[in-house]
Amino acid sequence: MIKIEYLTPASPEERKRYYREEWDIKQVPDFIAHSIQEREFGFDHVGRGPNDRYKVFRNPDLLKRFLKVRTPFAAYCSVAFYDKPRRRDKWTKAELVFDVDAKDIPIRTCECEGVCEICLNEAREIVCGIIDTLKEDLGLKNIHIVYSGRGYHVRVLDDDVTHVNSDVRSQIVKYIVGAEVPENEYSLDYEKVSYEHFVIPFGYPNVFTERVKYSILHLNEHSNLDEVNKKLLKDVLKYRPLIEDNNWGMFKNKIGPLRYKKVVNGIASMNMSLVDAKVSIDLKRILRLPSSLHSMVSMKCTEVKNIETFDPFKEAVPKFVYERK
Amino acid sequence: MVSVAFINPLSDEGEIIVRELGDFGRVLSDNDDLMQIVTGSRSQEISNDSFIPRNYVDLAIKRIEWFVKKKNDRNFDNNQYDFLFNTEILKFDVIAFYLLCQAVGVKYGPNSRESRVMVESQGKLIEYRLEKLSKNVREEVVTNILNSLISSTHIKWTFFEDLISTKKLKLQDLILDQGEIVLDKDDFLERFSHKIHGRKPEKMYEALIGDRIKELVMIKMVMQNTENYILKVGEKSDREIEPNPILLELADKISDVLAASVRSYGIGGSYRGNVKASALNPKAFPPCVKKVMEGMKSGGRNDAIIMFLTPFISYARLYPSVFSENITKQISDIDPSLSIVQNEVLPLIFEAAERCTPPLFEDQPQDKVNLNAKLGFGMHQDPDLKNEGETIWYTPMSCEKVKIHLPSLCKPDENCKKIGNPLSYYNMMIWKVRKEAKTESTTDNKE
Numbered sequence: 156m157i158k159i160e161y162l163t164p165a166s167p168e169e170r171k172r173y174y175r176e177e178w179d180i181k182q183v184p185d186f187i188a189h190s191i192q193e194r195e196f197g198f199d200h201v202g203r204g205p206n207d208r209y210k211v212f213r214n215p216d217l218l219k220r221f222l223k224v225r226t227p228f229a230a231y232c233s234v235a236f237y238d239k240p241r242r243r244d245k246w247t248k249a250e251l252v253f254d255v256d257a258k259d260i261p262i263r264t265c266e267c268e269g270v271c272e273i274c275l276n277e278a279r280e281i282v283c284g285i286i287d288t289l290k291e292d293l294g295l296k297n298i299h300i301v302y303s304g305r306g307y308h309v310r311v312l313d314d315d316v317t318h319v320n321s322d323v324r325s326q327i328v329k330y331i332v333g334a335e336v337p338e339n340e341y342s343l344d345y346e347k348v349s350y351e352h353f354v355i356p357f358g359y360p361n362v363f364t365e366r367v368k369y370s371i372l373h374l375n376e377h378s379n380l381d382e383v384n385k386k387l388l389k390d391v392l393k394y395r396p397l398i399e400d401n402n403w404g405m406f407k408n409k410i411g412p413l414r415y416k417k418v419v420n421g422i423a424s425m426n427m428s429l430v431d432a433k434v435s436i437d438l439k440r441i442l443r444l445p446s447s448l449h450s451m452v453s454m455k456c457t458e459v460k461n462i463e464t465f466d467p468f469k470e471a472v473p474k475f476v477y478e479r480k
Numbered sequence: 481m482v483s484v485a486f487i488n489p490l491s492d493e494g495e496i497i498v499r500e501l502g503d504f505g506r507v508l509s510d511n512d513d514l515m516q517i518v519t520g521s522r523s524q525e526i527s528n529d530s531f532i533p534r535n536y537v538d539l540a541i542k543r544i545e546w547f548v549k550k551k552n553d554r555n556f557d558n559n560q561y562d563f564l565f566n567t568e569i570l571k572f573d574v575i576a577f578y579l580l581c582q583a584v585g586v587k588y589g590p591n592s593r594e595s596r597v598m599v600e601s602q603g604k605l606i607e608y609r610l611e612k613l614s615k616n617v618r619e620e621v622v623t624n625i626l627n628s629l630i631s632s633t634h635i636k637w638t639f640f641e642d643l644i645s646t647k648k649l650k651l652q653d654l655i656l657d658q659g660e661i662v663l664d665k666d667d668f669l670e671r672f673s674h675k676i677h678g679r680k681p682e683k684m685y686e687a688l689i690g691d692r693i694k695e696l697v698m699i700k701m702v703m704q705n706t707e708n709y710i711l712k713v714g715e716k717s718d719r720e721i722e723p724n725p726i727l728l729e730l731a732d733k734i735s736d737v738l739a740a741s742v743r744s745y746g747i748g749g750s751y752r753g754n755v756k757a758s759a760l761n762p763k764a765f766p767p768c769v770k771k772v773m774e775g776m777k778s779g780g781r782n783d784a785i786i787m788f789l790t791p792f793i794s795y796a797r798l799y800p801s802v803f804s805e806n807i808t809k810q811i812s813d814i815d816p817s818l819s820i821v822q823n824e825v826l827p828l829i830f831e832a833a834e835r836c837t838p839p840l841f842e843d844q845p846q847d848k849v850n851l852n853a854k855l856g857f858g859m860h861q862d863p864d865l866k867n868e869g870e871t872i873w874y875t876p877m878s879c880e881k882v883k884i885h886l887p888s889l890c891k892p893d894e895n896c897k898k899i900g901n902p903l904s905y906y907n908m909m910i911w912k913v914r915k916e917a918k919t920e921s922t923t924d925n926k927e
Contacts (some may be wrong), residue, residue, distance in 0.1 A: 278680065427884070433885050
């Protein structure tokens, strides 16, 4: 496996080698190749952001020629589909996207400056949770995962969601990440009953439980949660093996009900940062083109076939990096 | 049995009632049958003639008045409006509902305050009407209406896209499984019984879904359909040459009721109606603004300073009542020489930008242009009247947007619970500060 210290920015020569010798148009996933003429493309030629936008390719061959000749620093394509992509006119639909960037996830056990094996793996675990919820709760099936170079893009193309507006997308994000603490008191005809989220094994309470479990199991003594002081954090760390065994009731008792409430409130408010919600609600976003080179870290942006077993350090490292050693 | 039209005027029964009205001109004529039902309502207050609607248009206005007063008036007396809960009023009530929707649709359209109030009032009316029914009747009515609104037993969550988009329903309120919303008890038991341990599945169904969620879904669907109907009326009226004068007159009366409520209670509370532009008081800033003022780290700097702080500071200083007045203005309408912008607004924003790590405009000087653009002065380096209007003066982000764009900023305090926009927080706190100062000075004077 390649070591992270070899993943330094790619030189213009290396970019040329990558696009001319290693890259193949067949690596562009079908979900993009089949709709290439409906999408806007954008390019960054010098490493200062995608300034060359509104590019359109009538077929994959034209894209292939462009990439092999121009060997850009970065290549992007829209999540949106247009009748007239050159002017970003007549928007027809957009993929629903979740962007999980390893350097921005709120709880990282590694404390590295940029990204490393540990936080990339944590990003992968978060993605697995998101996909479960998309499938099991929202019933979505046409889901593609892309390793972006520093994290993952989850791209959903089910017809049910590609036409929905930003407001609906924003609600989906909140549901998926567990951004709100579920109610725990319910009124029946003559009584009130209390169900904590962890006794409800379905629906949103169950999503929330999964996200809280993930967060608690990834906290460390330096973690920062709203309203959670050092003493409480220490107790959470002490008793968290109970959560590993799903002994939630006992965990809550050990922590104390009021303090438990503080912990879940803190996690809920932090959960909005699990994904970059701006990306999810943007109907005209451009995202890194799968198969293109992330020149800043010398990694391939690549479609992930099996997220459970995916290892970016084995599957997303271009050949030229191995020759740097 | 209560007619479903009493709860959902847009039902088939409701439409039949409208078709039976006959001459439209009758809506302004005194109607003895109506007055008899009103005065005969069990707890109806009849000590004053003004409590009794005399015709359909009067009744329509009473519907709105009930909602506005119930929401805002501490001394509200429900007995003045008891007739609204008398099922005998059905036929008159349905016509009044359609009159209101049409008046609002024709004159104000779906994106107006009048439309919002109409839709919300219908939702509240349904809630209170249901409360007055016995449990069995209530269940039956709700089930009947739901069955007429939802044809399939397998409901995809995307069926409620409109409700979710307009935030009438939150996805979290619903129990979702494999893309479907679970409402039916047997369906629930079939899907989840085997997963539930140590609790009775039936009881869990009653708590999590039961009548509560069914009613919620039904009410929100009727509200959404009301909004859609207003939209349809609005679109149709755009194609027509002259709207009916009775509807226009009713529309004016609705507006008068709302204006009177603003004068008496303020919009949605007692402080927002009176906010005047004045020097900024940083002590009244909400926690999110205070956080940005302390400076941001690399990553969130740009959005925090340009997208969030710039609109907030400029509106808080120049036009704090933008949301209650709901009139689009340019900065020069309030600050013709731009002296306040130059001397009070920009320095605060630049200070916050300077406190960022690294200072925002040092490594991204082009962002000054973006800042200028958010104030409405186009893509230029400095604000200049000749460029005003090239871009729009951005209104402050709502709390909802802050959570999406800048989640790390949102650390709500107790006062945040009552508001949906940081600017409303500021206005509320300013009002509180002034009120306290007034009380202090009165006490001082007495001493």
